[in-house]
Amino acid sequence: MTRKKLSEDSYIVEMNRRLQAHPQYEGGMEFLPHPPGAAGESVLGIAWAGIVFHQAYREVLESMERDFEVDYPRRRF
Numbered sequence: 001m002t003r004k005k006l007s008e009d010s011y012i013v014e015m016n017r018r019l020q021a022h023p024q025y026e027g028g029m030e031f032l033p034h035p036p037g038a039a040g041e042s043v044l045g046i047a048w049a050g051i052v053f054h055q056a057y058r059e060v061l062e063s064m065e066r067d068f069e070v071d072y073p074r075r076r077f
Contacts, residue, residue, distance in 0.1 A: 005071035008033070008043040015046070015064055022056040029054065041072075 006014060015031040028050035033043040048057050 003069045006068050018060045024056045
């Protein structure tokens with residue numbers, strides 16, 4: 001099965017949509033781009049806010065890895 005490609009920003013948006021829809025979601029839980037304030041090509045990773053670790057984060061991460069991949073734009077150096 002091929003995975004759908006999403007931009008870095010769209011990937012984080014979808015992660016948060018799935019997190020908020022998760023039955024164990026609690027207020028304040030959120031995936032954030034890392035480093036703080038990064039967007040688009042400057043996103044180096046993903047962090048989470050709210051509860052330090054919760055099962056819902058892991059389950060969303062696993063479902064995202066199964067369903068999507070990040071479509072990195074070609075970068076000029």
